[in-house]
Amino acid sequence: MKKVIYLTILLSVGLLYSCGDDFFNIKPKGQGSPSTLTTKTGIDYLLTGTYAVVDGTHLGTSGTVWASSVSNWVWGSIASDDAYKGSSYGDQATINPVEGFFADADNGYVDNHWEGLYDGVVRANDVLRYLPDTEDMSDAEKTEAEAQAKFLRAHFYVELTKVHGKVPYVDENTEDAKTVANDHILWPEIETDMKFAADNLPDSWTAKGRASSWAAKTYLARIYLLQGKHAEAKPLLDDVYSNGPFQLVESFEQNYMIATNNNKESIFEIQYATNDGASGSPNAGWGDALNFPHGVAGTGTCCGFFQPTHSLVSAYVVGDDGLPMLDNTYTADDMLPYDPDLSDGNNIAYDGPLDPRLDHTVGRPGIPYLDWGIHQGEGWIRDPSNGGPYLYKKNMFKQAEKGLATTTGWATGVNPNNFRKFRLAHVILWLAECEAQVGSLERATSLVNEIRNRAKASNVVTLSDGTPAANYKVEPYGETFASKEVAMKAIQLELRLEFAMEGLRFFDLVRWGIADDVINNYLDVEGTKMAHLAGKTFVAGKHEKWPIPQTQRDLSVDESGNTVLEQTDGYN
Numbered sequence: 001m002k003k004v005i006y007l008t009i010l011l012s013v014g015l016l017y018s019c020g021d022d023f024f025n026i027k028p029k030g031q032g033s034p035s036t037l038t039t040k041t042g043i044d045y046l047l048t049g050t051y052a053v054v055d056g057t058h059l060g061t062s063g064t065v066w067a068s069s070v071s072n073w074v075w076g077s078i079a080s081d082d083a084y085k086g087s088s089y090g091d092q093a094t095i096n097p098v099e100g101f102f103a104d105a106d107n108g109y110v111d112n113h114w115e116g117l118y119d120g121v122v123r124a125n126d127v128l129r130y131l132p133d134t135e136d137m138s139d140a141e142k143t144e145a146e147a148q149a150k151f152l153r154a155h156f157y158v159e160l161t162k163v164h165g166k167v168p169y170v171d172e173n174t175e176d177a178k179t180v181a182n183d184h185i186l187w188p189e190i191e192t193d194m195k196f197a198a199d200n201l202p203d204s205w206t207a208k209g210r211a212s213s214w215a216a217k218t219y220l221a222r223i224y225l226l227q228g229k230h231a232e233a234k235p236l237l238d239d240v241y242s243n244g245p246f247q248l249v250e251s252f253e254q255n256y257m258i259a260t261n262n263n264k265e266s267i268f269e270i271q272y273a274t275n276d277g278a279s280g281s282p283n284a285g286w287g288d289a290l291n292f293p294h295g296v297a298g299t300g301t302c303c304g305f306f307q308p309t310h311s312l313v314s315a316y317v318v319g320d321d322g323l324p325m326l327d328n329t330y331t332a333d334d335m336l337p338y339d340p341d342l343s344d345g346n347n348i349a350y351d352g353p354l355d356p357r358l359d360h361t362v363g364r365p366g367i368p369y370l371d372w373g374i375h376q377g378e379g380w381i382r383d384p385s386n387g388g389p390y391l392y393k394k395n396m397f398k399q400a401e402k403g404l405a406t407t408t409g410w411a412t413g414v415n416p417n418n419f420r421k422f423r424l425a426h427v428i429l430w431l432a433e434c435e436a437q438v439g440s441l442e443r444a445t446s447l448v449n450e451i452r453n454r455a456k457a458s459n460v461v462t463l464s465d466g467t468p469a470a471n472y473k474v475e476p477y478g479e480t481f482a483s484k485e486v487a488m489k490a491i492q493l494e495l496r497l498e499f500a501m502e503g504l505r506f507f508d509l510v511r512w513g514i515a516d517d518v519i520n521n522y523l524d525v526e527g528t529k530m531a532h533l534a535g536k537t538f539v540a541g542k543h544e545k546w547p548i549p550q551t552q553r554d555l556s557v558d559e560s561g562n563t564v565l566e567q568t569d570g571y572n
Helices: 003-013 040-051 063-068 073-078 093-100 108-133 139-164 187-200 213-226 230-243 252-256 310-314 399-404 424-438 441-457 484-499 505-511 515-526 550-555
Strands: 083-086 266-270 305-308 419-423
Touching: 040 108, 040 139, 063 108, 073 083, 073 093, 073 108, 073 305, 073 505, 083 093, 093 108, 108 139, 108 550, 139 187, 139 213, 187 213, 213 230, 213 266, 213 419, 213 424, 213 505, 230 424, 266 424, 310 515, 419 424, 424 441, 424 484, 441 484, 484 505, 505 515
Parallel strands: none
Antiparallel strands: 083 305, 266 419
């Protein structure tokens, strides 16, 4: 279901939503009549309009969508030890307080995230509001549509909850959303919606991009994990792993290539499209439009945001046995050396053993950046003092695919490389975590080794003469994890290595209860190299969540004029 279809349908029924500050009560610019919407076709239009904003592009090519991107590059990666904001300090300066943990309720990215996700909630509620009065659908068809809408609504509320904590629950029966309090975490409501979706969605669809029962089960397991409910998550993950139709692709990088979109490993994939007639290609993951190389000759891309950290790169160092350094506490000595100026030719400054997934994830100086040539060091970086020497790689298109990227406007990096929200590797490592917590350490080890063996068998990045570009080595664990503590260290690191820069890291650190130690250690170490992080601190009990936007608190009042929405703990 390519997004061009979504947007065409939305226009046909006049359901382009306004971009005002109040996303509790969005008023459509062109009002479709109930008789138009209470039909099978109308319901499908409403559903596709809801799917259309899963990637965060609720306002087309407006810059406000960057805060609500489905990749969670701001909240899940820049807020963690995986990524710097990158670019220059003054560009998109409202991300700096997120990276440095000094954001407040007036921060623009805080507000824009809220708007984007509540836009999705409103669209899902519209489906559920009109569905009961639709007469030309069978009960089975209505149930299937309801399941899709509830899957999507649960998704939007998960994202709101992860970032803001307590948020108001607005559903299809809410009469005055401005008076709804945010007096509890919405996990019960979210679980109810996702359980309904898991029980009533089909196993597969002909149209790519729709949620299946397998996607709902995977998502429900993730919802349980976010709450530390390993016993509840385990049977769901077991079901997807044992009975689902999914298999690991043969080589790791195939999960990040346009040519291998919707592959056998994919469980729920956000569909992107370019050159579809829409100006600026808003259907190609506009939420990540900033996150492409700024100085790579020939790409024509912009803008050098979202750069991997020294901490992330160092995490891929392995010992001579091909195993990661589980007991290593990150220090300045762990930062890999690099040549800042490669204008005279190749020079790989680090020759120790590395997990090969590193160079499929990160563009490193001296290493080929896909087929664009050798990464030339700081000459390819917009502002090395603010972003370091590395480039993001997983979302980039190949030079040979340049014709697939949009050629209009300034954001020429957006391309048809889908975002894999859930794939089998997620299930395997989350199941390993559940086994470590409430099951078998032997099975936890075996599951982790499935991922490490795939990494071992994967293609490696090579130089022009076909030789490996670096000293790549990765091996499975030879013995069963000695304890739950050892197993969790291995699993936590494996999740970072496999899914780096994919918006999971911050939320994982929070749910594991280690965000305080890990992030403050990261800020202390990186502050010695990256001046903009010097003196920054993560405050436990506060910075696990972000504030409720002040604009929404001002709009949300009861009949007496009192503010209904309570601010997130620790914020004014």
